[in-house]
Amino acid sequence: MSELLLPPEHRYAKIIQELHNEDGSELSILNLGPTHPATHGIFQNILLMDGEKILEAEPTIGYIHRAFEKIAENRPFYQITPLTDRMNYCSSPINNMGWWMTMEKLLDIEVPKRAQYLRVIAMELARITDHIICNSILGVDTGAYTGFLYVFQFREKVYEIYEEICGARLTTNMGRLGGFERDWSPKAFELLEVFLKDFPVAWKEFENLFERNRIFIDRTVNVGPITAEMAMAYGFTGPNLRAAGVDYDVRVAHPYSSYEDFEFIVPVGKSGDTYDRFCVRNAEVWESLSIIRQALDKMPEGNVFHADVPEYYLPPKEDVYTDMESLIYHFKIVMGEIPVPVAEIYHAVEGGNGELGFYLVTDGSRTPYRLHFRRPCFIYYQAYPEMIKGAMLSDAIVILSSLNVIAGELDA
Amino acid sequence: MDSTFIIEKSVVILVVFGITMLMAMYSTWAERKVAAYLQDRVGPNRAGWGGLFQPLADGLKLFAKEEFSPNTPNQFLFKVGPGIAMATALMTSAVIPWGDRFHLFGRDILLQATDINVGILYIIGIVSIGVYGIMIGGWASNNKFSLIGAVRASSQMVSYEVAMGLSIVALLMMTGTLSLKEITVQQSGMNWNVFYQPISFLIFLICAFAETNRTPFDLAECETELIGGYHTEYSSMRMGFYLFAEYANMFVSSTVLAVLFFGGYNYPGMSWVVENWGVNFANVLGIGALFIKLCGFIFFFMWVRWTIPRFRYDQLMHLGWRILIPLSIINIMITGVVLLRGEIFAYLGL
Numbered sequence: 001m002s003e004l005l006l007p008p009e010h011r012y013a014k015i016i017q018e019l020h021n022e023d024g025s026e027l028s029i030l031n032l033g034p035t036h037p038a039t040h041g042i043f044q045n046i047l048l049m050d051g052e053k054i055l056e057a058e059p060t061i062g063y064i065h066r067a068f069e070k071i072a073e074n075r076p077f078y079q080i081t082p083l084t085d086r087m088n089y090c091s092s093p094i095n096n097m098g099w100w101m102t103m104e105k106l107l108d109i110e111v112p113k114r115a116q117y118l119r120v121i122a123m124e125l126a127r128i129t130d131h132i133i134c135n136s137i138l139g140v141d142t143g144a145y146t147g148f149l150y151v152f153q154f155r156e157k158v159y160e161i162y163e164e165i166c167g168a169r170l171t172t173n174m175g176r177l178g179g180f181e182r183d184w185s186p187k188a189f190e191l192l193e194v195f196l197k198d199f200p201v202a203w204k205e206f207e208n209l210f211e212r213n214r215i216f217i218d219r220t221v222n223v224g225p226i227t228a229e230m231a232m233a234y235g236f237t238g239p240n241l242r243a244a245g246v247d248y249d250v251r252v253a254h255p256y257s258s259y260e261d262f263e264f265i266v267p268v269g270k271s272g273d274t275y276d277r278f279c280v281r282n283a284e285v286w287e288s289l290s291i292i293r294q295a296l297d298k299m300p301e302g303n304v305f306h307a308d309v310p311e312y313y314l315p316p317k318e319d320v321y322t323d324m325e326s327l328i329y330h331f332k333i334v335m336g337e338i339p340v341p342v343a344e345i346y347h348a349v350e351g352g353n354g355e356l357g358f359y360l361v362t363d364g365s366r367t368p369y370r371l372h373f374r375r376p377c378f379i380y381y382q383a384y385p386e387m388i389k390g391a392m393l394s395d396a397i398v399i400l401s402s403l404n405v406i407a408g409e410l411d412a
Numbered sequence: 413m414d415s416t417f418i419i420e421k422s423v424v425i426l427v428v429f430g431i432t433m434l435m436a437m438y439s440t441w442a443e444r445k446v447a448a449y450l451q452d453r454v455g456p457n458r459a460g461w462g463g464l465f466q467p468l469a470d471g472l473k474l475f476a477k478e479e480f481s482p483n484t485p486n487q488f489l490f491k492v493g494p495g496i497a498m499a500t501a502l503m504t505s506a507v508i509p510w511g512d513r514f515h516l517f518g519r520d521i522l523l524q525a526t527d528i529n530v531g532i533l534y535i536i537g538i539v540s541i542g543v544y545g546i547m548i549g550g551w552a553s554n555n556k557f558s559l560i561g562a563v564r565a566s567s568q569m570v571s572y573e574v575a576m577g578l579s580i581v582a583l584l585m586m587t588g589t590l591s592l593k594e595i596t597v598q599q600s601g602m603n604w605n606v607f608y609q610p611i612s613f614l615i616f617l618i619c620a621f622a623e624t625n626r627t628p629f630d631l632a633e634c635e636t637e638l639i640g641g642y643h644t645e646y647s648s649m650r651m652g653f654y655l656f657a658e659y660a661n662m663f664v665s666s667t668v669l670a671v672l673f674f675g676g677y678n679y680p681g682m683s684w685v686v687e688n689w690g691v692n693f694a695n696v697l698g699i700g701a702l703f704i705k706l707c708g709f710i711f712f713f714m715w716v717r718w719t720i721p722r723f724r725y726d727q728l729m730h731l732g733w734r735i736l737i738p739l740s741i742i743n744i745m746i747t748g749v750v751l752l753r754g755e756i757f758a759y760l761g762l
Contacts, residue, residue, distance in 0.1 A: 028556065030556055030557075031556075036639065037635055037636055037639060052560070052725055139721065140636060141636045141637075142721035142722065143627055143628065143630065143634060143636070143720075143721040143722030144719065144720055144721040145447075145451075145718060146447070146450050146451050146718045146719060149451040149452070149453065150451055150452055153452065209719075210721075213720060213721065215628055215720055215721045215722070215723060215727075216720075216721050218723070218724070218727055219721060219723075219724055219727075392724060392725065392726065393560070393637055394634075394637055394724045394725065395724070397636055397637050
């Protein structure tokens with residue numbers, strides 16, 4: 001098995017050959033991945049094991065690398081959202097909004113308050129689905145399957161809301177430059193109210209199932225701890241950094257899309273172990289629900305859902321057929337001929353699992369000169385070999401799912 | 413030995429075999445339905461009413477699947493592994509007393525394949541052979557995940573068998589017999605052992621989970637770590653045998669729990685029924701009572717599986733060696749003191 005994938009001159013093969021234990025035991029190599037049920041996605045880990053204990057790990061990434069950054073250099077700006085969809089596909093609206101906000105920062109577009117609030121709702125829903133998946137999959141990886149399927153039906157409810165907003169479910173491609181493609185339907189708000197009523201009950205049950213469960217605590221407390229210093233040195237952000245005790249949250253540190261209008265706390269952990277990461281995510285779901293509720297309550301009257309920027313925002317179809325200016329704008333936007341300044345900007349949003357940054361360099365042409373995605377998973381995964389050193393095989397799997405490494409985002 | 417005896421025993425054996433197979437089959441259906449109920453789903457509902465033909469469909473599918481065997485130097489062992497697991501799972505049901513004697517055709521028919529006087533030892537012995545199926549299968553698969561699963565399974569079995577045996581010792585000190593039939597008879601009229609030996613019952617229950625490789629002790633096959641554990645490389649009906657053996661084991665464990673601690677086929681008011689409605693009717697009710705009890709245990713097994721996470725390997729060993737075994741030894745001592753209280757008081761001159 002591993003012999004097929006590992007050349008004989010591999011570092012670990014040499015270690016095994018040269019090591020002679022007195023009791024005659026040998027170390028072994030285990031290939032965790034690329035297609036292993038615990039690696040949610042595809043990445044390989046070559047583990048050097050002493051029995052069930054992991055001595056060293058060597059990760060390999062890139063199995064689903066699709067060269068998004070290079071593809072982006074050849075695409076008009078409005079065609080880049082579908083790429084962001086496919087990074088962290090568990091919370092694609094956040095990625096979409098992050099990209100549009102980067103563009104709006106570049107073009108200096110002021111988005112109306114109502115559209116900003118709608119965006120906040122979409123992003124917090126995405127954060128909830130992201131945390132639902134991460135925490136319930138952590139349950140599955142420890143062997144408790146029921147919690148996963150039980151809360152998964154609420155992810156479905158969120159997807160129904162997405163469907164109402166933009167027509168898509170997983171890869172949403174939501175929003176447009178300056179706001180949304182269309183106003184949210186009354187049905188969307190209706191579904192949102194139902195979700196806000198039903199979901200807290202189920203999430204409370206889910207929390208009760210795990211947080212005080214003795215076996216779950218034994219499995220997760222002190223498993224894969226990371227100190228605040230080490231986490232910062234690696235560049236951790238998001239729930240994984242907050243679990244280590246650092247209260248850094250992009251929504252608070254650099255508010256975007258009117259996050260400063262809402263009151264919410266940033267939950268932090270202490271030891272940065274798997275249990276803390278789990279609890280921080282649980283607590284963040286409650287905060288997200290509260291933010292959605294506040295956004296709905298504070299929502300300005302009217303039906304404005306996009307900024308008045310005819311140069312960048314597609315006109316309604318009937319205007320295109322009847323109005324010459326609209327026709328010209330339509331043509332220019334579709335052909336990607338929108339006026340873009342020469343600039344270099346960075347914009348970050350608090351993604352489902354950390355700071356999702358967009359570093360954009362433009363040269364005034366119809367495509368980006370260079371676009372870099374700061375993908376939090378890529379950074380977490382670099383710390384993974386160090387975190388599982390000395391742990392057992394079961395721990396390695398639990399740590400991986402608690403870091404919420406998503407292959408699509410890791411490889412981009 | 414007359415020919416009618418042979419016929420009688422053959423019929424009983426066939427019936428017991430059939431019931432074990434049927435229960436194991438329908439445990440898979442029940443498992444899926446229970447899981448669905450716990451997870452707010454519907455569960456299988458396509459094949460037959462309420463999905464009742466689902467086990468048959470599953471079996472048929474497994475038989476029709478391609479038989480894949482890995483490139484292993486131990487083809488024979490690879491093939492014999494599931495057979496051992498299956499055979500031992502079916503053998504245990506031989507000593508279970510399913511009911512009292514029936515009066516039929518002028519004969520007393522005992523609803524038990526054989527009433528040997530070392531029934532409990534027989535069960536423990538056969539169950540420990542069962543691990544060979546897993547061990548051999550996992551080792552012969554020539555796969556590291558299978559091997560890890562097999563090693564985990566065998567060390568788990570060995571550790572929990574000790575605790576299981578010790579927990580039964582306390583029970584045997586009380587009953588004074590190893591025959592399951594005798595133990596059942598002693599429990600007539602609500603004198604269930606669970607009321608006298610609750611700790612022993614608890615330890616035995618936990619060990620039963622470990623022996624059947626069910627959550628939270630399913631380390632041998634935990635799919636999130638070891639893909640399929642010892643049966644990673646198996647396909648078609650060979651894998652079906654492993655899965656089937658697990659359910660047969662669960663059925664037998666539930667039955668043993670019901671017989672040892674919950675009075676077997678006894679039910680309240682049994683002597684009244686015997687006097688007024690006859691032996692045979694009382695026996696039918698008794699079989700019903702036993703099945704209700706064991707189905708309760710099967711449901712409990714499933715309920716636990718779909719509720720709690722599994723242990724890590726070292727935590728499992730910790731629980732086995734440092735909690736269950738000392739606890740069962742303490743239980744033995746307490747039982748001994750209570751049984752010999754007369755002598756002890758006399759010795760102390762009280």
